[in-house]
Amino acid sequence: MTKPTKFEEIDAARQTLGLPEAATMAEIKRRYRTLMKKWHPDTGHADPSECEEMSRRIEAAYQVIMDYCSNYRYRFTREEVEQYASAEEWWLRRFGADPVWSKPSNPSNKG
Numbered sequence: 001m002t003k004p005t006k007f008e009e010i011d012a013a014r015q016t017l018g019l020p021e022a023a024t025m026a027e028i029k030r031r032y033r034t035l036m037k038k039w040h041p042d043t044g045h046a047d048p049s050e051c052e053e054m055s056r057r058i059e060a061a062y063q064v065i066m067d068y069c070s071n072y073r074y075r076f077t078r079e080e081v082e083q084y085a086s087a088e089e090w091w092l093r094r095f096g097a098d099p100v101w102s103k104p105s106n107p108s109n110k111g
Helices: 006-017 025-039 048-071 078-082 087-095
Strands: none
Touching: 006 025, 006 048, 025 048
């Protein structure tokens, strides 16, 4: 059996945590806390050995994801940053100077 690639390891961890392919740090942490609350052995909601195993799997998956996030090289290029622009920023960048789409500077002073 071959060792999984780094991507396969991270993808398996992502699936264990039930994360989509793109998630913010807040979403990762929230999902981790939700799952740990559900599967913690002290909750008594399921078989203790099953809860213990799931808790270990969730913790290991979280550590893989956090290690990846801690060592990820962030890109600060214009193209990368603009991928995450809000809808308002997107419209403003494309149509902001166009008088048809831009807001009048003084709406009460119409010609």
